[in-house]
Structures are given as structure tokens and as C-alpha cells.
Amino acid sequence: MESVVRDNLENPLDDNTIVSQQLDQMATIGRCEYSKTCQLLISLFDTSASVYQSLMQTSSRPPQELALREGQLTWLVYLIGSVIGGRISHTNADHYDSMDGQLVCRVLQLMNMTDLHLPQHGCEHLDKAFLHFFEKFRMVYVSEVVVQKTSKVYQPLAEQLGINDESMLLNVFVRKIVTNLKCWISSSVITNKTLQLLNDLSVGYSSVRKLVKLNTIQFILENHTPEHFPFLSVTHGNLDTRCRTSFYTALGRLLVVELGDDEDKFSSFIRPMTTAAENIRQMFSQQQMGGMVSEEELRRSLVGLCRDVRGVALAFHSRNTYMLLFDWLYPSLCLLLTSSLLLTFTTHAQTAM
Template sequence: MENLEQLEALCERLYNSQDSAERAYAENTLKCFSQDTSCIPQLEYILENARNPYAVLFASSSLLKHITQNILPLQLQLQIRNHVVNYLASRSANLEHFVATSLIQLVCRVSKLGWFVDDKFQELISDSVNFMNQQEAAHYAMGLKVLNQLVSEMNRVSLADMAIIVFTAFITCNLKSFLDPHKLCKGLNHHDNYHELCRFLGRFKVNFQLSEVVSVEFYNSWIGLISDFTLKSLQSWKWTSSSIYYLLELWSRMVTSLPYVKDKSTNYRLDEFVPKILEGFVSSRFDSVQAGFSDDLLEGPLDKAELMQDQLKFFPYLFRFQCESCSTYLINAMDPLLQEYMDGTKLQEYVSSSNVVLTETKLAWMVHIVGAILSVKQYTGCTSNEVIDADLSARVLQLINFMDTGSYVQQLYVRLSELLRLHDHLLILDVMVRKIANNLKFCSESEEVLDQTLALFSEMTSGLMTGKLLLKLDSIHYITENHNREHFLFLKDYSSRRRTTFYFTVGSLMFMEDNIVKFKQAIDPLQQVFVNLESIPDPLFRDETVKCAIAGLMRDLRGIAMAIHSRKAYGFLFDWLYPAHMPLLLKAIATWIDSPEVTTPLLKFYAELVLNKAQRLTFDQSSPNGILLFWEVSKLLVAYGSRILALSGPKDVYRSKYKGIWVSLSILTRGMYFQN
């Protein structure tokens, strides 16, 4: 290697080049640095002097390989450890994220390996605390990241003592000062630092016992500060919503490990703090509801379904730990809301005010919370679990009953009748369906509108009773009988996955009554596509319009096949396809073998066609349909396999070959399992 600039250029190519030949050349040239331990001094030189972040990343990752795969002299390990710590201390503010991550992993790995060999390796704890004592936010964040990674490294080994040592050392190094409310502004006013600390706390309790944590001298102070920190985090829900998960995880792990502790006489103080955490969570959710109405631009936590579910999955364990006191709190919070809602909805001024929406949203939170509690059964010594579950369930069922039959519904339809002349639920459904149809017809340019409209349409048809009601509407019959691109412009995009979603919904409605006459009426638009394609002579079959038509048709048919859950409905589809239209599919796979835009959706349709879900492919013993289906599938696989292997030189080999081969193997696997 002639100079550092040349090495930096090679590292740039190694990590950034789009040319596989360039990357291979760079990797082959640089591999000596990660294979030969005599190159460690050069790697340290690169680490110290390189300006290119990819060169620093290369040096760090190569040193990590040497540390992990070789037994290095103790002095050399200490030298590397000190070098990296000093590097992080002097350059924290300017490091790229991926470089910092690699260096932190390196220093934590070498510290772990030498932890019990020399006490100097354990100084990484105090080094991290020194980082956090600096004024700059970047140093504070670096200290937290090092501690976080160190705990992660310790958790990968079987020595439980190592993790508890980190925990003990950190507390001894004044962890309490970092959770002191008067000092939070020092580094934790930066969201990244706060989030990193929450992640760090969430990593505790992985592989050591609660009794070991309690034995630490500062445990009582620590658990009190953690409680205060958690409560303040819950109150600051606008800022901390993505980090609460880790704090709730910490409390959940502590309460679930308590039944396995041998020493029952020790005061762990969990019964003192856990009810406060639960109450703080509920009250903060109510605060978020109130804030959502004072700030129209603010998205409430209830709107973030995944985040809400992540947080609620720890709720049952906190509740079951002190089920009697916690249930009393929840009931006392829910009963006034229920009473206000049932009394208020009898009054027109209440229904038309924002109060009803505010109360409904709070009740929605309570329903989610009760649902989370009932989803987990856990024995905690509480003898009245079933009674408490019944008390909570009764209130949710009372709300459901009132929503379905109470005066609120009557008031709703009275008001809708006055304003819009909508006298019953069918008329309201018809308004919604007509809006769905108009969105699909005229909003083809807006992907967001299409996605949300299709999601709503699919959800409306997912229920049996709702689906039966929808079939009574003329607007639904319009959709199921006119599903072509002339009426719905978004169907002009032959490669869109929205086609499959749309036809899955249409298919769900189509097969809801298992009526062959209605099936033929609904399938007629696709029948016309088949007829048009079958009339095209062979010389014109390679036309681009044919390609688009076939690809779109396969996506449509796959959606319809996905909606089938009964033997009778499957028979409708199979009898329509075989034998009339199967030759066209075989012709398409042979003609367009070099076009994954055609072959992939066609193969995926066949994969769905041979999927025996809900025993829909169980034919009568006297029926030859099973053999006929296997025969047609075999012909298609042979036609595809014999041609795709001979296809040479595709630029995107995964898309052109491997993806189709993978789907073909899925077809073959599924084809072996359906019964005749």
C-alpha cells in the first residue's frame, strides 16, 4: 500500500461502489489487514490519521475481527482499548453514526474479553461516566451508547456475574446523579440521549436475578429514582412516547421475576412503585386525549397502533402484580366515564359537542387497556383474578351493549335523518360505498387516497354480517359487475399490487353467497379479457399491450383466488378456468419467459390456486379435478423450468430468475399436498 489516500479510496469502493468487480478488487486488496495480526499497528495508524469515515470503519471492523478471532497479548489489548476510548473522547461530535457504532462495539468487545484479566478493562464504566459529565450533548450520548453496548456484550455470554458487575459499577459511579430531576437538563434534554438511557435501562434484568440487583448498596435510592424518572417520562408523553417501551419493559421484568426469588423477606419496594407506574400510564393517556383536542395538528398515541400495542403488552404484568389495588383504580377511572357517556348522549347538545368525542376516546383507551389485561393470564397469588377480570369485562360489555342498542344510536340516526335523510344503517353504508367507488374511479393519481380507500373497502367486507348487508346495496353491485379499467382508472396500472387487494375484496363479496349465476355475472369483465387475449394471433402475442393485459389479469385472478375459502367457491373458479383458459396461461409463460413482469404474477397466481387452505381443494372421490389440476400445474412448471434455465445474461438475476424459481418450488410443494 503506497499511501493512506490510496487505502481510503479502496475503502470507499469497498463500502460504496455499485460495481461488484470494484468491490471484489477492493476486498481482495484489503483482506490482509484483517487476516494478519502483524497489521494491527497499521490499523491503529489508519484509525488515528484517516479522514475518510469508511477507512475508519474498515480499521475498526478489522481490529474487531482480530480481537474476536485471535488471542492477543494483554498489553496490545489494553493499547487498542485506550486508543479507541481516546479517539471517541476527542472526536465524538464529528463521528458518523456507523463509525461510532463500530468503534463502540470494538471497545466493548475488548473490555469484555479482558474484564477478569486486568482491572483496567473495567475502567470503561468510569470512562463512560466521564463522557456523561461533559457539557456537550455528543459526549453525553457517547457515554450512554458505550454503556448500552457494554450491557449488550455482557448479555451474550453465560457469565451472569459480568452483567451485574456492570450494573453495580454504574450505580457506584453515581447513576443516581443522572436520574436526579435537578440534573436531567444536563444531557437528557436531548431526545437521542434520553432514548439511549431508556434503552440502557431496558437491557437490565436479562441474565441476572432480582436478588442480585437488590444486593447492590444503592438499590433503594436507585429504584426510587427510576420510579420518578418513569413517572416524569409518562407525563412527557409528547416527547418520550417511543422510549416508554424500554422503561415499561424494565418494570415488567422485575415484577415477573419476583415469584422466583427465594428470599421473600427482602423489601424490593415494587409494591410501592408499580401501582404508581400503572396509574401514571393511564393518566398520561388521558392527558394525551385532552391535548389532541387542544392541538388539531397533534397525532395522539391512540392513532399509533403499533406503538400502543408495544406499550400495552407490558401492562398485564404490572396489573397482575397488584391486581386488587390496580383494578380498583381502573374501575374508579372507567365508571364515571361510562356514566357521563350514557347520560350525556341522551342530550342533543352533548352529542353535538366535543365532549362526546373526548369521552369516547378515553373509553377507547380503557377498552384497549382492559383487552391487554385479559389477554394474559398469570398467577401472582391474587385469589380474586377471575372476579376482577369479570368486573372489568362487564364494563366493556356494558359499553358495547349501550353503543349497539342505547339511546346514542337512536340519537345518531335521528340527527342523520334530519340533516341528510339517512334513516337507517343501509343508507349510511350506501353513502360510504359510493364514496369508495368515487375514490377508486377518480383518484387514481393519489396513492395515499387509493391505499386508504382499498383498506377501508377490505375491512368493510371482512365481517360476515357486514358483507351480507353490503350485498343488498346497488352501489356494491355496480362495483362487482363493472370492475374494469374503464370504470376504475387505477386498474390501468398493470403492475400495481392494489389490483390484487381490490380483487381480493371483490372476490370476498363474490363468494359470500356461493351462487354460480352471480359468480358468472361478477367474473364477466375478466372473461372479456380472456376472450380478447385468446383472439390475438401468435405473431402479435409479443406486443406490449398483451404483456400488460396478462400481467394485470394474473394479479386480478390471484386476488380472487385468495378470497376463496370453500370447496364450492373453488369449484366455480376451477370450472371457469379449466379447460377453456388454461392453454392461454401456458402460452403466456412460454412466450414471455424473459419478462418477470408476466411470469412472476402468473406463477404467484398458480401458487395461490394450489394452496389448500380451509380444505378448499378436497374434491369428491369421483371427481378427476385433482388430477387435472396437478396435470395443468405440472405442464406450467415444465414449460417455465425448461426455459428459464436456458435464459442467459439477465441484469437483475434475482428478479428474472431466482424469484420465479422460488415461487415454482412453492407451487411444487403445495401441489404435493392437495387431495383428490
């Protein structure tokens, strides 16, 4: 990394293919003599993290030195995630779980420190590495194969961070997801990878039931608005609107766990979309009356609402939940969407003529 920073060379972290290939190899190699691998990673990590922490505590941060340490830590977080992920192919490696726990502690401590400086200062490569780490950890320790609370991976976590079990660690996952969705709106890569992590967590039968018991998840289900999650705002046109579908598919899966036939709970959840539909209706009324309406804002609002509804529909598989959604859609919202599409098509046709 030093030559990349000092000599302004091409950063290998920019090439996802190269990074992925190298990490796949390290996942296997690193597990061969895992004790030595962990000792080396811990030594390198502690040295770089200590210097980086000192840099972040100073008002004048040398850009090159900061970039160098962030690059080093990015590779180390990637490597830690990969060697932990390599445990999948080692079924009799329980005695190494405490070593995994030591590595996890260091990554989480670093993440807590870097999150304190968001959004004023953030390293996109480093946050991508955090998401890679979370995904690898999820594959090994958060799965449908139940991991006992007594797993040795939680011993260092309990001693150093007060994280005693899977539910508490899932809360760390979710808080990071919320932080990213609030602070990394400028990065479509991090936003999409963060939403992918949320979707992966919402698929598992056991994990999704643990997630819905978390206060942070309940906060998301009750406050999924642009005020709390800026990427949902129609004023941010730099993100692919498909991320909205991904977001609401995950929220829909979380909602249905305890929804049943509760119409009030569904109405509360769907209220932001009801408000969005009413705003679209008002904009169309103003437009038909000759008022000044931004066509781009109207288009984004309409597309955003359709993406959101599609996400919820993808998660509502049972008859009861789907009927709740259908009763909300039909007939008023269906008529609004149909009229909107017809009017939009007519407007574009007239403009073309």
C-alpha cells in the same frame, strides 16, 4: 461527535441499525480485557460528565458545546449498557461485577442530573441511551435467575447512591419510567420504549412481586389518569393509541399479583375507565339530542377506552380476574360500545352519501 456538531453532518445516532450493530460488537470486544475497558469508559465519562454538569449550571449554555457533550455522553451510556449486557456470555465473571457497579453509578448520577431539567430541557438521544442501559442491566441483574443481595454490583451502588439491593434499584427503574411518561409526551419513541421497559419488568415472576411492593408502583395503580400521565389524554393525538394497551397490560399484570377476588380493589383500579365510559355516554346523549359534540374527541375517547380495556384483558388470565372484568363490562359497557360503533358507522355512512 465533534464533526457532527461543528460541521452539521448527519448524526449516526439517528440510524438505529448502525447504532445497534456497533453496540453488539462492543458488547463482545469490551469484555475481552474488561478492566481496561472499564478504566477507559470511566475516564471518558467523568471528563464529559464534569464539563456537561458545568454547562447545565450556567444560564447561558452554548448550543454547540451542549450538543457535543450530550452526544458524547449518549455514546458512553450506550457503550456502558452494552458492555454490561455482554456479561450474559461470561458466566464466570463475578469478579467484574464491582466494575459494573462503578459504571452503573455514573449512569444513574447523570440521569438524576438530566431529569432535574425535564421537561424544559431534554436530549432525546441521551434518554434513549438511558433506556438501552436499563434494558441491558435488567437482562443481566434483574431476572428470574436470582441475584444475591451480596452481589458485588451493589457494593459501589450502596456506597455512592445508597442502593443496597435489587428492590431499591427497581425503584429507580420505576421512577425513571414515571418521569418519562410525564415529561416525554412529545416523543413517541421514548414513550414506547419506556412502556416496553415497564412491560418487560412486569413479566418476570420474581421481579413483578418486588415491584408491587414499591410505593411508586402503588401510586401508578391508584393514579393512572391523564392528570398524572398526559399521554392518556384524548387531546394528545400525536401518540399511537396502542401504547395505551401496552401501559394497561403492564398495570394489569402488576394488579393481579395481589388482587385475588377483591372487588373493591378492582373497582378502584378500573374507576378511570368507568369515568371515561360515562363521559362517552354523555357525549353520545348530547349528540343524539342535537348538541355540539366534537366527533374527533368522541372518536379518540372511544378508541382510547377500547385500547385500555384490551390491555387489562390481556393481563387477566385467571378465571377470577377475568370474571371481575367481565362483570364490569357486561351488560352496560358492552351495550355502550355496540351502540357507539353503530352510531359512528351510521354517521360516517350518512356523511359519505
